[in-house]
Amino acid sequence: MKGPYIERMLRSFVSAMSFLFVMGFASVFYAQNTPLISGGMGFETSTNGGNTSYTPVIMPLLAAPLGDHLLVESRAILLDTVFPKTGKGYDSQHFIALSYLQGDYIATPHVTVVGGYFLIPFGTYNDRLSPIWISNFQDAPLISSLGTMTSGSATGGMLRGNAWSTSKVSIDYAAYFSAGSTNEQFQSSRASGGRVNAYFPHARLEIGTSYGHLLEHKQENFYGAHVWWEPAQVPLRVRSEYAHGEHSQGLWIEGDYRLSQFGGAESLIGRLEPVFRWQQTFRNSPDATDGLPSVDTKRADFGLDYHLPHEVRINTSYARQFSSTGNRNIWETAIVYRFLFPAWRGK
Secondary structure (H helix, E strand, O other), X not given: OXXXXXXXXXXXXXXXXXXXXXXXXXXXXOOOOOOEEEEEEEEEEEEEOOEEEEEEEXXXXXXXXXXXXXXXXXXXXXXXXXXXXXXXXXXXXXXXXXXXXXXXXXXXXXXXXXXXXXXXXXXXXXXXXXXXXXXXXXXXXXXXOOOOOOOOEEEEEEEEEEEEXXXXXXXXXXXXEEEOEOOOOOXXXXXXXXEEEEEEOOOOEEXXXXXEEEOOOOOOEEEEEEEEEOOOOOOEEEEEEEEEOOOEEEEEEEEEEOOOOOOOOOOOOOOEXXXXXXXXXXXXXXXOOOOOOOOOEEEEEEEXXXXXXXXXXXXXXXXXXXXXXXXXXXXXXXXXXXXXXXXXXXX
């Protein structure tokens, strides 16, 4: 990206964050809740097919409560990727954008009305696992663009909340409508969809299904399902997801196991967390716009994360990708710092 474009993006980012900060400041006169600034920053490296790139990244998040029922929240991403050029030397590419900028109105204990630019609730990775301080791997799953309309965000409105809850099961929902937008900062497709989850607290098991419908161009349908399980007796998490589009489909399953049984979570060994993810995609018909590989692809990711004190984490991983276009190795490392502090001292 060239300098003038980056300057426009930076001005948009600063303006949006300044607006949120001012709105958060105004809330002091109406409530005792203090706006929070959180997020993460990191330095990532990736060696893909023998080529190594370096990426410093900052992902700040602002949550500004306005009274008891209204919350304004936003997350941005700022990164600069340095990668080898064809021949000799390196080049760089800058990227600055808002992941979302939304207002949440808590209408009832069962309904929250969301408006603005929000993450599309399809599957689980897009709106739950994409922040760098949460995800176990640097790379998103290969199927992450299915159902999220490529950009991952929508400009419009959404209803979400808990529909029904007992001691045995809890049902929550999310339904949205997105208008088409070609604004360089708030790009989105005209689409609709939603997600329904059932959580069983005794089994610590969640099962969900998602649907998305693109209302422009090809008017495609997307279907998804996910299963999460966190057994109570062991520090294990198992997550899986399946997505199906008009031209491709795929799945991923991921497991991580914190070695906290060896002296506790803060011990030298207990800070280690081995992780594994298996992915597979299937190409039903040619399509250059869905973001998935052009041919059937399999990939196995092996990782080892280490949790340091003060919210610092080191991620390392090795992946082997298999496809008819050629097999390759992918090595990745990252150091990530999670931060959280109030915008100012609360009363």
